[in-house]
Amino acid sequence: MTIDSHCHLDQADYEEPVDFVIQRAEAAGVDHIMAVACNPDDFEELSKQLKQHACLYGAFGIHPEYAHKQHDLDNLKKCLIENRAVALGECGLDYHEAEATHEQQQDLFQKQIDLAHQMHLPLMIHARDAEGDMRAILKQAYKAGKLTDGFVLHCFSGSADMAREAVEMGGFLSASGVITFKNAERVREIFAQIPLANLLVETDAPYLAPHPLRGKPNEPAYVQYTLAKLAEIKGVSVKEMEKITTENFGRLYLKGQQ
Numbered sequence: 436m437t438i439d440s441h442c443h444l445d446q447a448d449y450e451e452p453v454d455f456v457i458q459r460a461e462a463a464g465v466d467h468i469m470a471v472a473c474n475p476d477d478f479e480e481l482s483k484q485l486k487q488h489a490c491l492y493g494a495f496g497i498h499p500e501y502a503h504k505q506h507d508l509d510n511l512k513k514c515l516i517e518n519r520a521v522a523l524g525e526c527g528l529d530y531h532e533a534e535a536t537h538e539q540q541q542d543l544f545q546k547q548i549d550l551a552h553q554m555h556l557p558l559m560i561h562a563r564d565a566e567g568d569m570r571a572i573l574k575q576a577y578k579a580g581k582l583t584d585g586f587v588l589h590c591f592s593g594s595a596d597m598a599r600e601a602v603e604m605g606g607f608l609s610a611s612g613v614i615t616f617k618n619a620e621r622v623r624e625i626f627a628q629i630p631l632a633n634l635l636v637e638t639d640a641p642y643l644a645p646h647p648l649r650g651k652p653n654e655p656a657y658v659q660y661t662l663a664k665l666a667e668i669k670g671v672s673v674k675e676m677e678k679i680t681t682e683n684f685g686r687l688y689l690k691g692q693q
């Protein structure tokens with residue numbers, strides 16, 4: 436039994452009802468799925484999916500690519516409460532292809548750090564081409580005591596220094612299909628150094644399908660490929676890695692529910 440700790444069922448264009456995607460995940464031994472909505476236009480769709488499928492956990496947040504728009508953070512808060520979300524995210528910084536300025540992104544990210552802290556929710560963080568600013572913001576938030584409910588750097592592919600700092604602050608690092616890619620030796624070397632207690636595994640579906648399915652639409656059932664690769668990198672059995680990442684998921688996201 437394993438958990439896909441991050442995917443976007445609301446963004447997927449699977450050409451079939453999401454029920455089938457979930458059934459295939461269950462058949463592949465994925466007993467829980469964290470479904471993430473990070474565009475306010477999709478919040479309602481995820482709310483519906485959460486009501487229909489008991490195997491889903493929900494996360495709501497505003498992705499940095501929408502930071503140039505006006506946002507109603509009261510609505511985000513309401514959504515998190517009404518859907519009993521277990522995380523706020525994904526949120527963060529994306530300097531790769533953002534219409535939003537760096538300042539707009541930082542402002543929205545800070546507001547969501549504050550909201551997560553106020554609501555005692557862990558933060559699910561996206562960081563792309565923004566490592567310096569991300570590390571600075573996280574350090575500052577940590578010093579201010581705002582990260583006490585935990586955080587994860589999802590789909591992690593940053594530097595070894597960033598991974599070490601995150602671990603020192605009690606953060607988690609989530610491995611995506613990227614660790615299975617042929618050219619990702621650097622990322623695998625970094626994951627080899629991360630303590631077992633700080634690891635999660637995810638698909639980020641419908642994006643980033645793992646090898647040997649690279650290029651196809653990704654789905655939660657495929658988390659098994661990434662999990663197997665992570666087990667190999669860490670030198671533990673697949674069964675052991677399932678157990679470790681499931682326990683880690685519980686420690687980060689389900690504290691209030693156990």
Ligand SMILES: [Zn+2]
Nearest residue numbers: 441471525639
């Ligand atoms: Zn994502």
